[in-house]
Amino acid sequence: MASTLAHLVNHQVRLAARPSGLPVAGDWQFTEEPVAEPAEGGVLVKTLALSLDPAMRGWMNEGKSYIAPVGIGEVMRAGGVGVVVASKAPGFAAGDHVSGTLGVQEYCLVPAEQLRRSGLAKIDLRLGTVTQWLNVLGMPGMTGYFGLMDVGQPKAGETVVISGAAGAVGQTVGQIAKLRGCRVVGIAGGQAKCDWVVQELGFDACIDYKGGSVKDGLKQHCPNGIDIYFDNVGGEILDTVLTRINRKARIIICGAISQYNNTTPVQGPKNYLSLLVNRARMEGIVVFDYADRYHLAIAEMAGHLQAGRMKSKEDVVTGGVAAFPGTLGKLFTGENFGKLVLQVAEA
Amino acid sequence: MASTLAHLVNHQVRLAARPSGLPVAGDWQFTEEPVAEPAEGGVLVKTLALSLDPAMRGWMNEGKSYIAPVGIGEVMRAGGVGVVVASKAPGFAAGDHVSGTLGVQEYCLVPAEQLRRSGLAKIDLRLGTVTQWLNVLGMPGMTGYFGLMDVGQPKAGETVVISGAAGAVGQTVGQIAKLRGCRVVGIAGGQAKCDWVVQELGFDACIDYKGGSVKDGLKQHCPNGIDIYFDNVGGEILDTVLTRINRKARIIICGAISQYNNTTPVQGPKNYLSLLVNRARMEGIVVFDYADRYHLAIAEMAGHLQAGRMKSKEDVVTGGVAAFPGTLGKLFTGENFGKLVLQVAEA
Numbered sequence: 208m209a210s211t212l213a214h215l216v217n218h219q220v221r222l223a224a225r226p227s228g229l230p231v232a233g234d235w236q237f238t239e240e241p242v243a244e245p246a247e248g249g250v251l252v253k254t255l256a257l258s259l260d261p262a263m264r265g266w267m268n269e270g271k272s273y274i275a276p277v278g279i280g281e282v283m284r285a286g287g288v289g290v291v292v293a294s295k296a297p298g299f300a301a302g303d304h305v306s307g308t309l310g311v312q313e314y315c316l317v318p319a320e321q322l323r324r325s326g327l328a329k330i331d332l333r334l335g336t337v338t339q340w341l342n343v344l345g346m347p348g349m350t351g352y353f354g355l356m357d358v359g360q361p362k363a364g365e366t367v368v369i370s371g372a373a374g375a376v377g378q379t380v381g382q383i384a385k386l387r388g389c390r391v392v393g394i395a396g397g398q399a400k401c402d403w404v405v406q407e408l409g410f411d412a413c414i415d416y417k418g419g420s421v422k423d424g425l426k427q428h429c430p431n432g433i434d435i436y437f438d439n440v441g442g443e444i445l446d447t448v449l450t451r452i453n454r455k456a457r458i459i460i461c462g463a464i465s466q467y468n469n470t471t472p473v474q475g476p477k478n479y480l481s482l483l484v485n486r487a488r489m490e491g492i493v494v495f496d497y498a499d500r501y502h503l504a505i506a507e508m509a510g511h512l513q514a515g516r517m518k519s520k521e522d523v524v525t526g527g528v529a530a531f532p533g534t535l536g537k538l539f540t541g542e543n544f545g546k547l548v549l550q551v552a553e554a
Numbered sequence: 555m556a557s558t559l560a561h562l563v564n565h566q567v568r569l570a571a572r573p574s575g576l577p578v579a580g581d582w583q584f585t586e587e588p589v590a591e592p593a594e595g596g597v598l599v600k601t602l603a604l605s606l607d608p609a610m611r612g613w614m615n616e617g618k619s620y621i622a623p624v625g626i627g628e629v630m631r632a633g634g635v636g637v638v639v640a641s642k643a644p645g646f647a648a649g650d651h652v653s654g655t656l657g658v659q660e661y662c663l664v665p666a667e668q669l670r671r672s673g674l675a676k677i678d679l680r681l682g683t684v685t686q687w688l689n690v691l692g693m694p695g696m697t698g699y700f701g702l703m704d705v706g707q708p709k710a711g712e713t714v715v716i717s718g719a720a721g722a723v724g725q726t727v728g729q730i731a732k733l734r735g736c737r738v739v740g741i742a743g744g745q746a747k748c749d750w751v752v753q754e755l756g757f758d759a760c761i762d763y764k765g766g767s768v769k770d771g772l773k774q775h776c777p778n779g780i781d782i783y784f785d786n787v788g789g790e791i792l793d794t795v796l797t798r799i800n801r802k803a804r805i806i807i808c809g810a811i812s813q814y815n816n817t818t819p820v821q822g823p824k825n826y827l828s829l830l831v832n833r834a835r836m837e838g839i840v841v842f843d844y845a846d847r848y849h850l851a852i853a854e855m856a857g858h859l860q861a862g863r864m865k866s867k868e869d870v871v872t873g874g875v876a877a878f879p880g881t882l883g884k885l886f887t888g889e890n891f892g893k894l895v896l897q898v899a900e901a
Contacts, residue, residue, distance in 0.1 A: 273831045446822070460830045475793070475822030483807045483838030484620045491830030 212251070212293065215242035219312035220531045222277045226267055229468045229539060234267070235532045236280075248319025250296045250327065252289040254309050255554050256523070257531070258341040259285070259547040260375070261439070261538055264467040273493045282310040283531070286346055287551070288330065288337045289315065296322060299329070306330050306340055311531050313551060326498070334509035337554050338521040342546035343379050343508050346494055351379030351437070352504040353497040354459045358490045359435040363388030366429050368448060371439030372413055373400035373520075375546035376461060379508070380437045381410050382517045389435075392428045394421060394444060396541040403544075407518055417541075421447045432456075440465045442474050449478035456487040468539055520545030527551050559598070559640065562589035566659035567878045569624045573614055576815045576886060581614070582879045583627075595666025597643045597674065599636040601656050602901050603870070605688040606632070606882055606894040607722070608786070611814040620840045629657040630878070633693055634898070635677065635684045636662065643669060646676070653677050653687055658878050660898060673845070681856035684901050685868040689893035690726050690855050693841055698726030698784070699851040700844040701806045705837045706782040710735030713776050715795060718786030719760055720747035720867075722893035723808060726855070727784045728757050729864045736782075739775045741768060741791060743888040750891075754865055764888075768794045779803075787812045789821050796825035803834040815886055867892030874898050 216239050223236040245251045266277050266284050277284050287309035291299050296319065299305070307327035309315040317325050335344045342348060354376075361367060367384040371377045372393025381391045381404060393404045393413035401413035414424030421444055425433070432453035438445050441463025452458070466473045482489060497504075511517035522545040524534045530549060537543045563586050570583035592598045613624050613631050624631050634656035638646050643666065646652070654674035656662040664672050682691045689695060701723075708714060714731040718724045719740025728738045728751060740751045740760035748760035761771030768791055772780070779800035785792050788810025799805070813820045829836060844851075858864035869892040871881045877896060884890045 271831075273833075441827075460827070462830070463827055466827075473824045473827060475824035475826050477820045477822035479822050479826070479836070480788075480807070480810055480813075480820060480838070482836060483809070483840065484618075486620075486838050486840055486843060488835055488837040489826070489829060490835040491827070491833050493830065493833055496833060 212242045212244060215314065216240070217242050217312055217314040218528050219282050219310070220528050221280055222267060222283050224279065225269055228470045230264070230267065230532065230535065232532060235283075237529065242314045243316055245293055245295050245316060246318060247295050248322070250291055250299045250317045250322065251293040252305055252307075252309060252315045252317065252327070253292045254287050254289045254313055254315060254551040256337050256341060257285045257287040257309065257311060257549045257551060258345060258347070259531075259535055259538060259549055260347070261462050261464045261467060263535065264539070273495075282312050284308060285311045286341065288340050290554075299327070304330050304332055304337075306345060311528050313528060334505065335512055335519070338523055338546070338548050339512065339519045341548050342375050342521050343512065343517065343519040344505050347375030347546055348379045348508060349497060349501050349504055350461060350492070350494040351376040352383055352508065353494065353500070354461050354492045355380045355383055355435070355437060357497070358459045358492055359437065359457050361387045361389050361435055364390070365434035366390045366392065366431055367435040367437065368392045368394065368425070368429065368433050369437045369439075370394045370444050371462075371464065372404050372410065373544060374439060376439055377437070378404070378408060378518075378520060378545070382408055382511070383508075384435075385409050386511065386516065390429075390431075392425070394424075400544060403520070407520075416444060422450070425451050435459070437461060438463070442466055445476050446478045449476055449481040452481055452485050452487050454485050454487070456485055458487065458489040460489060460491040464539065521548045522546065523548045523550050525550045559589045559591060562661065563587070564589050564659055564661040565875050566629050566657070567875050568627055569614060569630050571626065572616055575817045577611070577614065577879065577882065579879060582630075584876065589661045590663055592640055592642050592663060593665060594642050595669070597638055597646050597664045597669065598640040599652055599654075599656060599662045599664065599674070600639045601634050601636045601660055601662060601898040603684050603688060604632045604634040604656065604658060604878075604896045604898060605692060605694070606878075606885060606896055607694070608809050608811045608814060608885055610882065611886070620842075629659050631655060632658045633688065635687050637901075646674075651677050651679055651684075653692060658875050660875060681852070682859060682866075685870055685893070685895050686859065686866045688895050689722050689868050690859065690864065690866040691852050694722030694893055695726045695855060696844060696848050696851055697808060697839070697841040698723040699730055699855065700841065700847070701808050701839045702727045702730055702782070702784060704844070705806045705839055706784065706804050708734045708736050708782055711737070712781035713737045713739065713778055714782040714784065715739045715741065715772070715776065715780050716784045716786075717741045717791050718809075718811065719751050719757065720891060721786060723786055724784070725751070725755060725865075725867060725892070729755055729858070731782075732756050733858065733863065737776075737778075739772070741771075747891060750867070754867075763791060769797070772798050782806070784808060785810070789813055792823050793825045796823055796828040799828055799832050799834050801832050801834070803832055805834065805836040807836060807838040811886065868895045869893065870895045870897050872897045
């Protein structure tokens with residue numbers, strides 16, 4: 208086995224500097240290393256595809272958050288799907304497909320003591336494709352599912368509004384809410400995305416925030432007000448939604464992509480007193496808290512996918528890890544259409 | 555009876571104009587009316603004392619809120635305690651003490667069809683004094699009690715921070731939290747108020763926001779972070795607290811007195827993404843939702859008062875309804891010390 212690996216080179220993308228605003232080329236460093244055998248208890252994984260997420264922008268900042276920042280000079284953190292090349296860990300064998308925190312690199316050597324922290328877990332490609340395992344069956348899907356179900360607690364007939372509706376989390380939230388009997392209204396950028404979530408995913412309506420007034424759209428499409436708002440964007444859209452929430456509404460704070468590259472302070476929701484008037488609740492979620500129940504959500508959603516009750520759209524970019532910096536930028540301009548995935552190797 | 559009432563004059567304060575910023579003299583109109591007998595099913599109440607509350611500022615604004623605005627030309631809305639002068643309603647007799655929405659006037663004629671809406675209810679002065687019935691046993695007490703217990707859900711050992719700590723709501727929240735075994739840290743304006751909540755009410759500490767840094771005070775007095783924040787003020791203090799909350803923290807939005815007289819937009823909490831990082835919750839409360847359980851809170855707190863486990867401080871201003879406009883202003887400068895009460899007649 209050692210001879211098989213000896214000729215392999217691991218290309219990596221490391222964080223070179225903490226960005227101010229949008230990340231630029233100089234914030235990244237490209238390195239290469241020889242690929243090494245795993246030691247006792249470790250696993251060597253070949254990366255097939257990486258998940259590109261808005262949360263990555265937060266990991267690049269210094270300071271306390273729900274997870275430690277990526278250190279300067281470290282391989283950029285990323286979730287991904289790969290295939291085990293060599294294993295000295297119980298439960299993993301060469302050829303197994305896995306998901307976990309692989310990092311922006313072609314090979315990920317996970318030592319025994321980091322197995323747990325990497326979240327490395329075997330996945331079953333009969334339940335979904337590699338890219339679906341990064342989307343509906345992966346972290347975005349888990350985020351959407353548990354955010355909606357646990358914090359939102361949707362009831363049939365309620366109105367659910369979702370920003371970033373065509374994004375990775377948004378598509379899960381909207382489809383699960385429809386399956387629960389809710390009225391679902393998305394907010395997305397551009398007519399193509401709006402058409403897709405309505406025509407393909409079955410949302411009741413979708414408001415193009417780039418092409419018109421969100422306020423007017425909510426007025427038109429939420430005649431009975433808003434019971435649940437799943438927020439991925441923050442900023443003006445959050446403020447507008449707050450003017451139309453119902454009594455006892457639930458607002459799930461999943462992200463605030465409109466604010467992540469700010470060089471000025473975050474814009475706080477100036478209409479937050481609507482929470483008081485409406486006895487409403489705004490609550491943050493972090494997906495890792497639900498790790499012990501991921502398998503339940505995966506089982507349900509894999510069933511929906513296979514039965515055609517749910518769809519999953521990924522925007523797959525090729526070019527390997529070298530394409531990472533340029534591809535990440537698409538998230539913040541809204542250029543991606545569906546869950547943004549970087550393909551690193553053929554499955 | 556008609557002859558007894560015929561010579562009585564009812565002095566009233568009416569809303570003449572919607573204020574911009576702090577209410578001014580021209581926003582009020584003084585009127586007088588003869589006092590009339592109640593018709594069948596109605597009650598005539600003589601006002602003894604009125605509750606002056608920050609929420610009154612909101613009632614003076616146009617627009618949808620949790621309660622309709624006071625109309626121009628209408629008697630200003632106010633909760634109060636009074637004594638029944640004449641009754642043609644079952645359950646009320648002359649001499650009964652009552653609380654309810656009496657308005658800023660010396661006599662309140664409540665017709666049958668408004669009995670329910672006025673919340674008129676008999677009170678027992680053996681459980682508390684007239685002013686205590688406007689404080690710990692009244693709306694502020696109910697607000698503090700149910701906001702803390704239902705939304706906050708305090709557990710022994712948790713740290714509870716309260717802004718407006720010496721105010722009507724704050725005193726209840728802090729004392730109930732202490733009785734539940736929490737560490738209680740107040741925020742109030744001025745050393746005298748801070749000393750009082752610590753020395754008289756038994757708070758563990760109190761931060762004088764006028765005399766020093768709230769940030770430093772929280773760092774010093776909340777070594778284990780903040781589990782519950784009961785917010786009466788909004789603005790900068792809310793933002794500062796958000797930087798120090800614990801995982802799964804609960805923030806009760808009861809009011810935002812720092813923002814009520816703004817002529818610029820409300821300042822939204824720019825650190826609201828701390829809710830995400832900490833999986834925390836911000837929730838608004840309106841006391842009326844708990845009306846069917848007021849009696850439980852009253853029973854508990856009257857017991858605490860009588861056993862000396864709880865104290866109640868009112869800032870009683872004399873001068874009758876004519877003194878209303880000037881007295882209301884004290885709330886917004888923080889001049890009042892304890893629950894602000896306007897005495898209208900001797901008990």
